[in-house]
Amino acid sequence: MTKLSVNINKIATLRNARGGDRPNVVQVAKDCERFGAQGITVHPRPDERHIRYRDVYDLKEIVTTEFNIEGNPTPDFIKLVKDVKPEQVTLVPDAPDAITSNAGWDTIRHKDFLTQTILELKEHGTRVSIFVDPKEEMVEGAALVETDRIELYTEAYAKGYHANREQAIAPYIKAAHKAQALGLGINAGHDLDLDNLKYLKNNLPGLAEVSIGHALICDALYFGLENTIQLYLRQLK
Template sequence: MTKLSVNINKIATLRNSRGGNVPNLLQVAEDVERFGGQGITIHPRPDERHIRYQDARDLKSIVNTEFNIEGNPIPSFIDLVLEVKPTQVTLVPDAIDAITSNAGWDTLNHRDFLTDVVSTFKENGIRTSIFVDPVEKMIEGAAVTGVDRVELYTEAFAEQYALGNNDGITPYIKAAEKAHEVGLGLNAGHDLNLENLRFFKQQIPHLLEVSIGHALICESLYLGLENVVNMYLDRLR
């Protein structure tokens, strides 16, 4: 089945809003795994407004499934990932002041930069993934960098699905087929939720992993974290 990696950024946001250590980020990570989650994702940003760099270090000894650190590969981020050595690093082209991820990489214009970064991480035994829009030429560009996987940016699909337009899945199917054709593993994430995930999973071939945070945590406020993790797993089977 497709693996579920739970992004726990929102837990850190809640913790930081009050100070102290409630909710306990490390305990939540352990609980997510205990409830069946198959990975933990974090996205530290330079201002540490939610996940702090120290959180990444602390989680390294806690996460027993797959540990995915995503972010813009600025020097401080690269140093952090090389120190922590997670299972996977996902490269995301965030502006420093971005509220959330809002675009995939232009893998053609940034080919040389991405190739250097990917090489650095792979030399240290870290699986690498590049965040991309569902555009076939961008997936082909990603393959040239030597990356292991791409992660499809799924906001456009989620918006169209919410409007009742199932045709919004079409570019994602083509992107998934192209990724498989050029030998890349396939991840996906952003605005996937309990309403749209089953359809996405059923339509997208070769989907290895989804990373879900905001929706999963919001739904958990109503339905309970253990219940929601297992509801996601049900949709991915």
């Protein structure tokens, strides 16, 4: 079964909009796990507009499933990951002012930087995944920098799903087969929801984990958090 990691950034966004500590991100993480999530994902950004660095330290104390920290590997981010030692770190090449992640790594152009960064993080016992577009050459580059996994950036799949889902998923299937041949684990994330998740799961070989935040939290407003997590888990069976 493909694991579901719940990204709780949007919970922190709601908290920060009013100040104080409601909703409490630590309690929500506990609840997500209690409701069946197999991981918790956070993506702290330099301006701390949603998840704060302090949240990451607090969450490390209570997360009992897989803790996944996403982010651009700046010096501050690298220090955070070394301190917290999560089960997984996902490296994302987003600009400081990016609203959300919008591209994968050019694993060829940034080979030296990624190789050095990944080695440094692995030395601290953390599994490393890197965000990549569904292009076979980028997957090949990912293998060369010795990452453990790739996370396929699924925005293009989600955008094309309703018009032609076979066409939308085709490059992802090719990328996944390439990753498997090269011994890379496969994660996926971005704009996945209750409409498009099951088809991705059923057609993408070797999919180990999906990270879902925005759509899941939006659905929880209508269905409730516990029921929503169960709905997503059913799509992954």
